[in-house]
Amino acid sequence: MSGQDRMGAEHPFGGHSPGGHGDGNPGGGGAGPAASGGGLPGHGLRVVDLGAGMAAALVSTLLADAGAVVHRVAPSGDEVFDEVYPAHRGWRSVTVPADPADLDVLLAQADVCLVGGEDHPAVTPRHDAADLADRYPRLVVAHLTGYAAGHAPGAPAVDLLVQARTGMVAEHFSDRPLYFAVPFPTYGQAMLAALGVWTALLERAGSGRGQVVGASLQQGAALFMTPFWMRAERPDAEFGKVTPKDVKHLIFQCADGGYVQFVMGVPSAVAKLYRILGIDVPVDPADRGIPRVGASPDTYFGDRPLIAAHVAKLDRAGILAAAEVEGLPAAPVLDLGEFLDDEQLAANGLLVDRGGATGPGNVIGFLGSARAPVETDGPAGTGPTGGGPPLAGVTVLDFGSYVAGPFASRLLADLGASVLKVESLGGDPNRGLQRHFLAAHVGKRALAVDVKTPEGAEVLRRLLARADVVMHNLRPKAAERMGVSPEAVRAVRPDAVTLQAFAFGPTGPRADAPGFDMVIQALLGLERRAGGPDGPPLWIRTPYLDYVSGALGAVAVLMALYGRRTAGRAGDMWVSLLNAGMFLLSDLLREADGTLRGAPPLDGALQGVHPGERLYRTADGWIAIAARTEEAALAMWRVMLPGEPPLPRAAWDGAVAARFDEVCAGRTAAALLTALAEVGVWAEECRTDGLAELERVERAGPERDPAVACLLADRADDRYGRLTGCLGPLVSFSRTETPADDLPGGPGHGAHTRQVLAELGYTDAEAEELLRAGVVR
Template sequence: MTTPRPAHDLRVVDLGTGMAAALLSTLLADGGAVVHRVAPPGDEVFDEIYPAHRGWRSVTVPAEAGDLDELLERADVCLVGGEDHPAVATRRDAQALAARHPGLVVVHLTGYVDGYAPEAPAVDLLVQARTGLAAEQYSDRPMYFAVPFPTYGQAVLGALGAWAALLDRVDTGRGQVVTASLQQGAAMFMMPFWMRAERPDDEFHKVTPKDVQHLTFQCADGTYVQFVMGVPAAVAKLYRILGIDEPVDPEDRGIPRIGASPDTYFGNRPLIAPAVARMNRDDILAAAAEVGLPAAPVLELGEFWDDEQLAANRLLVDRAGATGVGNVIGLSGTAPVPEAGPHERTGGAPLAGITVLDFGSYVAGPFASRLLADLGASVVKVESLTGDPNRGLQRHFLAAHVGKRALAVDAKSPAGAEVLRRLLSGADVVMHNFRPKAAERLGVDPTSVRAVKPDAVTLQSLAFGPSGPRADAPGFDMVIQALIGLLRRAGGPAAPPLWIRTPYLDYAGGALGAVAVLMSLYERRTAGRVGDRWLSLLNAGMFLLSDLRRAADGTMRGAPPLDAARQGVHPGERFYRTGDGWIAVAARTEEAANAMWRVLLPEEEPPPRADWDDAVAARFDERASRWRSEELLAALAGAGVWAELCRTDGLAELLDNPASTAAHVLVDRADDRYGRLTGCLGPLVNFSRTEIPVHDRPGAPGFGAHTGQILAELGYTEAEVEELLRDGVVR
């Protein structure tokens, strides 16, 4: 039986390739592991594609292929697979590795789940096309997501699976294969859209449609500003500071208008845009602050890197001669675990027997606990008597809350405080997304929790961080996107900033938060101490910019930028319109580029790939339009060029392939409100040995749906529960 080691003594062997593997390796190293890197032949090509690649790999210990067997004998985790490139040998037999080393956790990074598209290359652009992700922003054309959701999602899910399998190994002494795919990485960000219900209602259909533009505007000085609605009298405040003399409902908060045109969904853009264009950004921001309207400057990539909040969060580190994003999971403190009995695992899942209290609302915090519920934890959603405001956005609520139970309590009342105390006394994990001072008043800050339950681990999901100049500032997904350059990255350097219609900071933050909890639970089991970890939307956003590097002279370099049409990053890696649809092409080498050229422009000799520019892309566009998609794909495949059809409906693609269900990318949930829910609502990683329950699992809980049941479990009699209900302490 394998002896478990604490995180600071874990040994990882990294055989992976490309960006996701490097990010996963870095996440494990930042968690305390020692990572030995055996680079496959040709791996240096990724140094050219990603300027941060050398920095990511600098956290590892270089090792020779001849030492591999010895390293694996001593290792806890091995990373295999990753991003495909014709110049690099990517694929290894994960199952064979696990069979030779029974105590080893093998994390296998693939393009798709088992059986879905086994021969398809694991390349982010091509996965965006095949999964339908590229069709999720606009209704008439695909768009390349410059923040590569499949890659970032895969890296975090790989970390989630690795820590869960390590926890399982503490109990069983056995390793296994954990599979995380680019396909699952994409699904993590698209859950609200890749979902259907047996009994949908108006609330279920309340989801941001394609083609919608957010309230991002160009100012008179050429800069951009981002507004956020939702506060009291938001529209009146906006019109007042911009000098718009139009009648307005004084109660209008600027809530999205279902059924409105793309230009008026979030606000009357045709009316607002010219008013903004007459003012300088600094004047607009000062006026917005004075009336209490959330607004932020849309900054360029790297412009925020000197902000004091990044220094307070210790987010930037020097690696391999340049500055980049460091550890994004914060640790505010640790405490020794008092003597306790062994963990009582109540089922086959890694977190069976673990109780999680989630006081969070909206998406980021609750999504973390939903991922823990997927791994077998018993999660109780604790709400105030006014409820989670996110219940009004049902798709996002469902994505973040399936598999939980719910209790509503007035924790500020004496009787409610006693309910809270009893809840805390049985918790293994306590998490929330309150601001630090609010958490202290409620009694769910780490110190208060530890006074009741000394061996509980805690997670705070914050906007900016636990300290620093912005610690008490309200956090809005789009504000942080604007500040750190994500709106700029999504739009590309040659086009206006762009807001993506899924709250991806929330989902990234939630997934990273779940990883943080698993790390703490592992430390509790193996090192005899509990951790108080935190994750902020700012940190999550910076993680999604991990490919950026700032040189000593201040210049910023990152992954290749978007072209002006937002179709790709190079004429050889781009979407092209055909006579009957769109395809994606990834000609990643000189040989593949030459082959692509000869298919589309056979009458000419191809110039070097490095010399291809927008004019070449335009010529390819024109030639591709003469082909039917099926014929062009066949011609490219015959020439050895990687290409994919751009699918237009991500949910339909999943429904059409049985492998989606077999691998639990697509699952059914029994929901009290909507009947059968079908979507990406199950575990987003796969385990070769550990049984993860996916059948007969509940949907999202109704408000206070389990209050009586949970109170009974806490020792309250029926009469006492009735009294609490009658007195308005619980609902």
């Protein structure tokens, strides 16, 4: 289906959307929406994109893939991003180019406007978000910045520099910074901006008013660092169970030169691995290979030296075949692009046309390609009507566990939704990893129930009858057995929105395969990318695909709630770890001849992608430099190598970087930063503690600034006392409230069971009988 067919209507000033999809599927993966574009949640929305750089482009693609028409009025100099990002023109192909002279008319008709974005010296200053919101009262204005208001005023919005200033670069190795090849702040900002846009649109459906939504690169970084940028008033041993820096995952080189990734945690995992590799060492048959707190980085996930010696004797294909027989999760560590022909990507509809090349798209799925979404009686359902948190009145049931599923509902809870975590009597297995559990569950209530009993099934029925949203990351057959499949939910609550989080997807050859964050990283080449072209593959210590999947899931729910409220349509949505991984490869495009183009690879030191955008060690620390133009590069050269004839920026190579390394090693960070600032070169000190940096900003102000509060939420937790850190709303709104102080912490197992039963109409005596019978906890 072409972009014209999908949109189904002409745009103002002539023409149709060029954003067609190469696989013939309109914006929803292999299990897509109804055959017409009208089934997409964004159908009928008009967006004006005035933003610059990668994050703004990604927000545009997310909105266009959801059915919106996006008009593009590019800022002066915007074409420079075609050089920075080879995929830039592909991203922008989903938009309709518009004449700047028509901007006022476009904005008067628009629902959403994107402003701000990535800084580049060649791009001129852009529009004022507050002014646009004042001039067009119904307009939702997404303002993309480098930092939250009140933080680092005037600091450039460049991903590398934000990684440095926030301390993100110090979050993997203990003795040196790491430049993250996947620009996490940028991807986080794009997802938060989309989250904020759909939230504001949903709120506008009740209030009739637009507002400014703020999302920064700094907040995008915080989204990924939540389990690490967290403090507890009363920490205990469980709170300390967080993956340490310098850790090495179970990635090993085989006899044939290929790498393999193992995943532990399943029953008898250690015994299974040792049988596969022929390791004749006695082990506890029950040992699941749970990470060993306090162990060295090389043995945290297992005895790496022992395992490596045996893997090196075997070919990868044989190891993987044996792992499949044993039931131990394992995957080949592939290069970028190797997985692009896998049938699962086609089943998910993930490869789409991006300006004549093929690239990732449709990362949020819509179930029900063979039928239209269920029609309700009209624009209905609880939701915001002006005032208070934007999702006040929305009730969410979360049957998920671990992170990828529950993180979505935690983001909704931050925005005011009432979220109930429904657990088995055994509890969420992730409760043993408290920081990740808290990151995914603060702000929720908890009910423990055995839904396999008749009495438990009745509790479930009553819960479903009250729910606006039902979500889980169960396998489809398990969801059917529990009674929380989309069909089962519909039988009780026809207008409920559902969200399913899969490993690979709802259909396709891998649909039933178990999936783990590191398995998807290995398959998609993300571990190869992180380790650089010459180094071994690298697994980053945060399970970032889990958090991306959760964030995309929250966006999916808001899209569906908007469709329900404005068009009376209920929707079944889905996300997956595979989709999340592909989203993080949005800068990778494949030409018709099969060649790949994308962001340049990391250098061998894992410090940058070019000598002009790189981390440098000084005599007393580290700095990050972003000399993004020829003029800036010339100025940087004169600071580093005064008197020497400069080379053009395009000719800078590893030898030039080595020369700069020598110069930096002999000068202090402060001296270099001063010298670079004097000639207009952007640079930042590399901070070593992200949470401490946030707290420093808070202490610098005379009172608690709302912008600081959005990054340093204050929560009351029964177990840990006060919790502080990135545990509150990471997107800001100019008009609606998103409190960040005195919020609830993480729920104990079954902590609200009695309260919820009373709300469902059970008497005290009936609730007591359910407790006595072991139906609830």
